Amino acid sequence: MTSFRSILSRTLQIFSGLKLATACFIVLFILTWLGTLEQVDHGLYQTTKKYFSSENFLVLPEINGKMIPLPLPSAYWVSVVLFINLLIGGVIRARKGWKKVGVLMSHCGMLFLLVGGFITHHFSERGNMQVWEGETSNVAKHYFNYVIEITELVAGEIKEIHVIDHEYLEVLKPDQHQFFKLEQLPFDLEVAGYQKNSVARQAINRAPRFGERIVDGFYLEQEDSELEAETNIAGCYARLVEKDSTKGELFILWGGSAYMQPKVQKTIQHGERTFLVDLVKERWVLPNKIKLNDMKAEFYPGTINPKTFESRVTRTQEGVSEDVLIKMNQPMRRDGFTYFQAQWGPQGSDGTGKLFSVFEIVKNPADQWPKYALYVSGVGLSIHFALMLGAFIMNQFKRRNV
DSSP states (O other): OHHHHHHHHHHHHHHTSHHHHHHHHHHHHHHHHHHHHHHHHHOHHHHHHHHHOTTOSEEOOEETTEEOSOOEEOHHHHHHHHHHHIIIIIIISSOOSGGGHHHHHHHHHHHHHHHHHHHHHHHOEEEEEEEETTOEEEEEEEEEEEEEEEEEEETTEEEEEEEEOHHHHTTOOTTOEEEEOOTTSSEEEEEEEEESSEEEEETTTSOOSSOOOOBTTEEEEEOOOOSSGGGOOOEEEEEEEETTSOEEEEEEEETTGGGSSSOOOEEEEETTEEEEEEEEEEEEEEEEEEEEEEEEEEEOTTSSSEEEEEEEEEEEETTEEEEEEEETTBOEEETTEEEEEEEEESTTOOSOSSOEEEEEEEEOTTTTHHHHHHHHHHHHHHHHHHHHHHHHHHHHHHHHHO
8 A cells, every 4th residue: 555655646746747847848849840840841731630639649750751760749648748737736736825826827727728729629610611792601611521412302402411421431541442321311322442632534635544443434533632731622432322232333423523514423313312422521501691791802012912801791690680890810709600701712803893702610619718728827927926026025125124
């Protein structure tokens, strides 16, 4: 029992020590520096996912295409250790008393900041909405995730949409296939050859170079991932599988089908029912509708580079409307969603004619937590500084009166 208590005491001492906190901050600085350098070659999304994701425990830095044999813990797990260190050493085991209230508040603010980061990492969603002037939308598209939508049409109208989620697709390698059982539909689906970035080409214009399968005159050519991951266009092959296991003909699904002529998508006539199968970016319906009334852009003198751009919109929810101005660094926050002014277009426009706005939509339960955490830490440090200053003045006053 004594040995166990000794080990436990030693463990708590290590995890609550200042040395561990210092080591965590140094490692976080190194990871941020290396990640910034690697971002040039691999883009922001891939680099962030590598260095700051909970999926990776260790990372190997890569600079200028060369791997550095220096395994480092990912920033996520370093932050977990730092949280434990602050909780045990900075709050639980810390000395209590009115003189330490400022220090305790600052430590609590840092813990609050880390918790906000964890919630953002696991529960936040990001997408974008493009709206032309005079038009209305309430649908946002995910930046990176593609899903397969199977839409039933009745008299040309959408009746119901069934979705195969991105998490089942992105784990497929180009040489793998996956069977999806669709209980609510009269058929199932088999997906093969999923590619995170691809181009659908017509074989008549350009013959396959690596033996790609040609389907209905098209084939998928795999591309390297783009530095801006949101511009990747996913693609795959698929086929219908009847409930009696009879397999249909292979067809292509491509994320850029809406921009091709003819479109690369699949319309299925199953008995008297009509279905549309397509590969699209994940979409989610917002609780309010946004109508773009006016889009304005100001340019630097003599250039077409925008100095600032803003959108005047009408937000409508449950029959209640309000006019809102959304511009750079001044988002709209409503119902747990934040609308940022991200882009505008068409590209090359001088700001005249019919324009559109692209809003970045963020759903983050901890959206304002970093601000609140800084307030708490700032007040705590101010209190601690005031107490220390007061104690110093009192000591000086006593010395002079001795």
